[in-house]
Amino acid sequence: MRSARGHLKSAHNLLQGDEESRLDAGYLTSQAAEKAARAVVENAGFVLGTTHSFEQSANPLPADHPMRASILEINEMGLSAASTSYRYPNPSSGRMPKVPSLLVFQERLNRVEAFVASVRRHLGMKPETVVDLGKLAIGLRARALSRGWEVPGDFVEAILIYANDPKIMSAIIDDVKNASSLADLLQRHSISFPGLTDG
Numbered sequence: 282m283r284s285a286r287g288h289l290k291s292a293h294n295l296l297q298g299d300e301e302s303r304l305d306a307g308y309l310t311s312q313a314a315e316k317a318a319r320a321v322v323e324n325a326g327f328v329l330g331t332t333h334s335f336e337q338s339a340n341p342l343p344a345d346h347p348m349r350a351s352i353l354e355i356n357e358m359g360l361s362a363a364s365t366s367y368r369y370p371n372p373s374s375g376r377m378p379k380v381p382s383l384l385v386f387q388e389r390l391n392r393v394e395a396f397v398a399s400v401r402r403h404l405g406m407k408p409e410t411v412v413d414l415g416k417l418a419i420g421l422r423a424r425a426l427s428r429g430w431e432v433p434g435d436f437v438e439a440i441l442i443y444a445n446d447p448k449i450m451s452a453i454i455d456d457v458k459n460a461s462s463l464a465d466l467l468q469r470h471s472i473s474f475p476g477l478t479d480g
Contacts, residue, residue, distance in 0.1 A: 282320050285397050288313035297445035300380045311360040314393045317400040321348045383438045387415040417450040430463040443472045
């Protein structure tokens with residue numbers, strides 16, 4: 282579980298980088314989920330081989346095992362395939378698949394973090410507090426809209442790039458009440474947002 286925690290922290294840091302970094306974050310997200318699922322199965326007394334399949338990991342568990350359904354839900358996310366499929370050309374077209382948006386990777390990370398937290402509870406481990414930047418960004422967008430401000434459609438994805446620290450994001454949210462517009466708010470925090478703060 283310690284390695285799962287490390288993978289999640291690294292994924293958070295990489296998520297704010299370029300497309301290649303996002304892919305690395307996706308791989309680490311998958312690894313964190315895999316390590317957590319393995320911990321559940323081994324804690325139940327089963328020995329897993331080298332499988333990377335969540336479905337195969339869940340198979341040894343009894344149908345009424347409290348974590349079996351959660352592992353199968355993670356399997357339905359297709360994490361293992363998603364972590365590598367964007368690095369190679371499509372066999373049919375020969376083209377590189379389009380890398381999903383930052384928000385997609387953030388949502389996957391959020392779900393895996395919730396899964397890892399549930400595994401920690403199942404194993405009787407102390408819960409960890411992980412700040413969810415994605416939820417903070419969505420909260421910032423909601424506050425801006427409540428002020429009647431015009432908010433770009435890609436705002437949540439973009440603000441995660443410009444304000445990739447929980448303290449910075451929280452400070453911006455707290456300052457919404459003092460700003461006259463979204464552009465004013467971002468300028469207060471020295472954030473240059475194309476289309477809003479570029480003049």
